[in-house]
Amino acid sequence: MTFLVPLIPLLPLAGFATTGLFGRRMGDESHRIAVWAVVASWLVAMVVAFGALTHTLGFGEAGAGITLWNWIPATGFHADMGFFVDALTACLLIVVTTIGMLVHFYSIGYMAHDPGRWRFFAYLNLFMFSMLVLVLADNFLLVFAGWELVGLCSYLLIGFWYPRRTAAEAAKKAFLVNRVGDMGFALGIMAIWTQLGTLNMQAVFAAFGNVPHGWQIAIALLIFCGAVGKSAQFPLHVWLPDAMEGPTPVSALIHAATMVNAGVYLVARCNPIFGSAPEVMVVVAAIGIFTAILAASIAFTQTDIKRVLAYSTLSQLGYMFASLGVGAWTAAIFHLMSHGFFKGLLFLGSGSVLHAVDGEQDMRKMGGLARKIPITYATMLIGSVAISGVPPLAGFFSKDEILGGAFKNGFLWVWAIGFVVAGMTAFYMFRLMGMTFWGESRVDPEKEGHIHESPPTMTRPLILLAIPAIFLGLLIGFPPESGLLHGWLKPVFEATIAAGGRTEAAYSFFGIDGVLAIATTALVAIAIVFAWRLFGVNVPALGLRAQPRPDQVRELSARRGLAFLYRGSSNKWWFDDLNNQLFVVWGGKLAAAVFWFDRTIVDGTVNGIGIVTTGAGTGLRRVQTGRVQNYALGIAFGLIAMAIGYLVIAVR
Amino acid sequence: MSNSLDSYLVLSGFLFAIGTFGFLARRNAISMLMSIELMLNAVNLSILAFGAFEAALKTHAAVIALLVIAVAAAEATVGLSIVIAIYRNRKTPLVDEYDSMRE
Numbered sequence: 001m002t003f004l005v006p007l008i009p010l011l012p013l014a015g016f017a018t019t020g021l022f023g024r025r026m027g028d029e030s031h032r033i034a035v036w037a038v039v040a041s042w043l044v045a046m047v048v049a050f051g052a053l054t055h056t057l058g059f060g061e062a063g064a065g066i067t068l069w070n071w072i073p074a075t076g077f078h079a080d081m082g083f084f085v086d087a088l089t090a091c092l093l094i095v096v097t098t099i100g101m102l103v104h105f106y107s108i109g110y111m112a113h114d115p116g117r118w119r120f121f122a123y124l125n126l127f128m129f130s131m132l133v134l135v136l137a138d139n140f141l142l143v144f145a146g147w148e149l150v151g152l153c154s155y156l157l158i159g160f161w162y163p164r165r166t167a168a169e170a171a172k173k174a175f176l177v178n179r180v181g182d183m184g185f186a187l188g189i190m191a192i193w194t195q196l197g198t199l200n201m202q203a204v205f206a207a208f209g210n211v212p213h214g215w216q217i218a219i220a221l222l223i224f225c226g227a228v229g230k231s232a233q234f235p236l237h238v239w240l241p242d243a244m245e246g247p248t249p250v251s252a253l254i255h256a257a258t259m260v261n262a263g264v265y266l267v268a269r270c271n272p273i274f275g276s277a278p279e280v281m282v283v284v285a286a287i288g289i290f291t292a293i294l295a296a297s298i299a300f301t302q303t304d305i306k307r308v309l310a311y312s313t314l315s316q317l318g319y320m321f322a323s324l325g326v327g328a329w330t331a332a333i334f335h336l337m338s339h340g341f342f343k344g345l346l347f348l349g350s351g352s353v354l355h356a357v358d359g360e361q362d363m364r365k366m367g368g369l370a371r372k373i374p375i376t377y378a379t380m381l382i383g384s385v386a387i388s389g390v391p392p393l394a395g396f397f398s399k400d401e402i403l404g405g406a407f408k409n410g411f412l413w414v415w416a417i418g419f420v421v422a423g424m425t426a427f428y429m430f431r432l433m434g435m436t437f438w439g440e441s442r443v444d445p446e447k448e449g450h451i452h453e454s455p456p457t458m459t460r461p462l463i464l465l466a467i468p469a470i471f472l473g474l475l476i477g478f479p480p481e482s483g484l485l486h487g488w489l490k491p492v493f494e495a496t497i498a499a500g501g502r503t504e505a506a507y508s509f510f511g512i513d514g515v516l517a518i519a520t521t522a523l524v525a526i527a528i529v530f531a532w533r534l535f536g537v538n539v540p541a542l543g544l545r546a547q548p549r550p551d552q553v554r555e556l557s558a559r560r561g562l563a564f565l566y567r568g569s570s571n572k573w574w575f576d577d578l579n580n581q582l583f584v585v586w587g588g589k590l591a592a593a594v595f596w597f598d599r600t601i602v603d604g605t606v607n608g609i610g611i612v613t614t615g616a617g618t619g620l621r622r623v624q625t626g627r628v629q630n631y632a633l634g635i636a637f638g639l640i641a642m643a644i645g646y647l648v649i650a651v652r
Numbered sequence: 653m654s655n656s657l658d659s660y661l662v663l664s665g666f667l668f669a670i671g672t673f674g675f676l677a678r679r680n681a682i683s684m685l686m687s688i689e690l691m692l693n694a695v696n697l698s699i700l701a702f703g704a705f706e707a708a709l710k711t712h713a714a715v716i717a718l719l720v721i722a723v724a725a726a727e728a729t730v731g732l733s734i735v736i737a738i739y740r741n742r743k744t745p746l747v748d749e750y751d752s753m754r755e
Contacts, residue, residue, distance in 0.1 A: 627751065
């Protein structure tokens with residue numbers, strides 16, 4: 001059944017081509033083909049994932065490759081158009097196609113009144129194609145092609161409402177910041193080529209042990225550089241929050257659940273490369289956990305509902321990288337999957353909130369929405385509980401495994417920071433819930449009247465996403481460290497874990513693992529209660545009721561010692577200002593200097609030669625008077641000069 | 653005086669200078685052709701003078717002078733016919749109005 005694999009990306013590509021070419025003429029029906037293409041792609045992907053995970057339908061334990069044709073048959077270099085499916089790919093396929101499909105459904109309702117919806121659906125289909133190429137590719141060059149294509153789609157969709165200046169600028173920012181990382185990835189691919197002479201992933205991984213250690217480190221660092229850009233890790237994290245200018249389904253699909261996971265996928269896929277360079281793994285862990293705490297601290301004070309979620313995404317991605325860095329490979333993919341579902345849910349939920357309050361994104365102008373939009377509220381509450389890590393929802397298992405992995409693999413500092421971030425996550429999520437759904441309404445009076453629940457096309461995907469947000473952890477991650485997912489991914493990471501020399505201690509509820517889980521859960525509970533005290537709660541079913549206390553928030557944030565933290569957090573630790581100063585102001589000056597050099601010196605030389613030539617021509621043109629006698633005079637003077645010259649020489 | 657080479661050369665120089673001046677100063681094409689004849693004959697005169705006073709050059713000088721006369725005749729023919737042809741086109745003998753090749 002491996003012949004099905006190329007269909008997975010091809011169906012959305014066909015959808016993109018049809019919708020892109022004829023969508024404008026299809027009018028209100030323009031979403032039909034795009035949505036059905038993705039549904040068909042999902043069905044095929046489910047079959048393929050089933051085969052790859054159970055090692056049936058022609059997929060072996062090590063996965064199966066399909067080479068379609070010889071893509072670049074140059075002398076001394078060749079790359080195949082080929083796909084490779086193993087358990088890791090299957091996990092990504094499940095996340096990408098399922099969330100992609102639900103987001104397509106959701107967009108039918110969300111974009112119902114947008115005149116450019118055919119364009120939107122065409123871009124979404126193109127994105128699905130690109131992302132699927134990225135995860136299915138069997139060589140680095142094809143991965144890179146998908147990598148750049150998702151970047152392009154991200155650009156197009158962030159700037160979907162391009163007449164809005166902020167949207168156009170956010171799109172540009174995302175594209176430029178991503179280029180920095182992509183440059184590193186491209187260099188990494190070139191380095192692999194120079195060292196091994198092939199770009200096929202399986203061949204590279206098999207031969208990677210023979211590469212000199214210096215090159216191993218360089219290649220791992222360069223690939224990680226690409227991952228940092230795409231997954232928005234420090235210091236390239238600045239583009240993701242601004243990317244929220246795009247339509248909310250885009251934020252959910254691209255900037256929370258799929259594309260930003262590409263970096264995590266790439267590092268996990270390249271686990272033999274990173275396994276050979278333990279020094280780089282420490283860098284991965286450090287950058288990951290630093291991003292996690294940095295982004296969580298910024299999420300504390302943001303007032304834009306989508307930005308809080310964006311920083312939360314950064315923070316969770318940081319967790320995944322920390323997990324990869326400490327060698328807990330499976331936990332990272334586990335968190336990738338569970339995060340994809342609950343963060344997709346949260347983003348779609350926030351889109352539903354925006355739909356209800358007529359596009360208002362400022363949480364200070366929300367409040368008390370719980371009764372008015374009950375389905376959105378209930379599903380978002382599930383998402384928040386899941387991401388906070390309350391057992392037994394999905395986030396608890398995956399986060400617990402990451403923290404446990406860090407602790408047991410000897411990265412105590414990663415564990416300590418991650419532990420704090422777990423509490424912070426719970427706090428800012430319930431701050432978001434409190435400000436949005438609980439307490440008194442602060443909605444503009446003229447908007448107050450038309451607050452309404454979203455249509456079923458939007459609420460149904462929320463409900464469908466809430467199911468994995470609750471059960472995914474239990475389903476594939478229980479019992480911890482020996483659940484279904486661990487069995488699936490064992491062949492992928494086994495060799496690297498063994499080479500790392502770390503003995504896997506069995507998970508024990510009554511040993512260190514249980515203690516860690518209880519400690520994390522306790523911290524999360526404290527953080528949630530703290531958030532309730534400050535931002536209110538209202539869940540009559542559980543008897544929870546508290547009024548928000550804005551005065552206390554104000555008092556707390558003005559307290560000495562905390563005031564600085566508060567200012568830093570609300571100014572995003574001045575990273576945007578730093579970048580502005582470094583690259584826009586100083587970089588702009590450098591560019592202006594180079595521009596001046598080009599204009600005056602380089603162009604000046606070239607134009608100078610031209611001016612001298614035309615000047616000489618103009619001058620000499622006067623000589624051509626057309627009068628015979630002028631010429632004769634010239635001849636006469638010439639003769640006289642020659643005669644004098646002869647005389648001078650002869651006399652001497 | 654009349655029996656020295658110098659006097660012939662001085663005369664030849666004068667004639668050549670007059671011819672040159674005429675060629676440069678006159679605007680009439682016919683006058684210019686006449687000036688050219690004058691210059692040619694001035695040169696011929698000096699050649700023959702060298703032949704008369706230098707025994708070794710005697711025959712050579714005569715031959716060269718004859719050649720110059722022949723060439724001058726041919727040149728005059730061709731030149732005159734060109735001038736007449738231009739005159740028929742432009743209705744003027746004045747060379748400063750023959751300026752169609754200017755710039």
